[in-house]
Amino acid sequence: MSTTEIPIEEKAKYKKRVCKEDRREQILLIASQIFSENGFNGTTTKEIAEQVGVSEAIIFRHFPSKQELYSAILDNKTTELMQPLWLKCEELMSKKDDREVFVTLAAQILEIIHTDPTLLRLIFYSALEKHQLAKEFLETTARQVREPAVIYIKQRVADGAFRPLDPIMAARFFFSLVMQWGIGRDLFQESDRQMVSSWEAAEQITDIFLSGVSKK
Numbered sequence: 001m002s003t004t005e006i007p008i009e010e011k012a013k014y015k016k017r018v019c020k021e022d023r024r025e026q027i028l029l030i031a032s033q034i035f036s037e038n039g040f041n042g043t044t045t046k047e048i049a050e051q052v053g054v055s056e057a058i059i060f061r062h063f064p065s066k067q068e069l070y071s072a073i074l075d076n077k078t079t080e081l082m083q084p085l086w087l088k089c090e091e092l093m094s095k096k097d098d099r100e101v102f103v104t105l106a107a108q109i110l111e112i113i114h115t116d117p118t119l120l121r122l123i124f125y126s127a128l129e130k131h132q133l134a135k136e137f138l139e140t141t142a143r144q145v146r147e148p149a150v151i152y153i154k155q156r157v158a159d160g161a162f163r164p165l166d167p168i169m170a171a172r173f174f175f176s177l178v179m180q181w182g183i184g185r186d187l188f189q190e191s192d193r194q195m196v197s198s199w200e201a202a203e204q205i206t207d208i209f210l211s212g213v214s215k216k
Contacts, residue, residue: 106202
């Protein structure tokens, strides 16, 4: 019996989506919810098929293995959530408005985590289960998300606005500050963080970050 039951109204919505979109997208939508609640090891393709309303053969027609399905979900979620984020920051980066760049970036990431914690849960599950997917995520997707910040920091070092430092290390430090705050608020439900808006937290995080990287 399925451990994660999709509400009837949600199933109806998914059935409507099939008429308009590819079956593959429907599988990704439902599988991401189940994986985020049960983890990789705690989810079976049979359970996913039951919730989608198809046979396992249909699942494997689109995704040859459970691992490929999970990997596709991570890629899909990252693209869906993170690409629009960088579009919002491009204009600020061209103006070299350091504080606005990093405040906007941090605030948007925190809002993504707050409104859709699925990606965060998927990443944590794969790491806790010591699955290869966690390593793959860090080596590919996470690096791609971080790359625009690395390029921007490198440029600001060349401009003389930032101290001579390793752009990759600096970007990792910034994202670590943001993620740590989001994890505490939305995964561990720390009460003191519930009262602080994403924008307010982003401003504090950015001030701490820039105080360390900006040239005195």
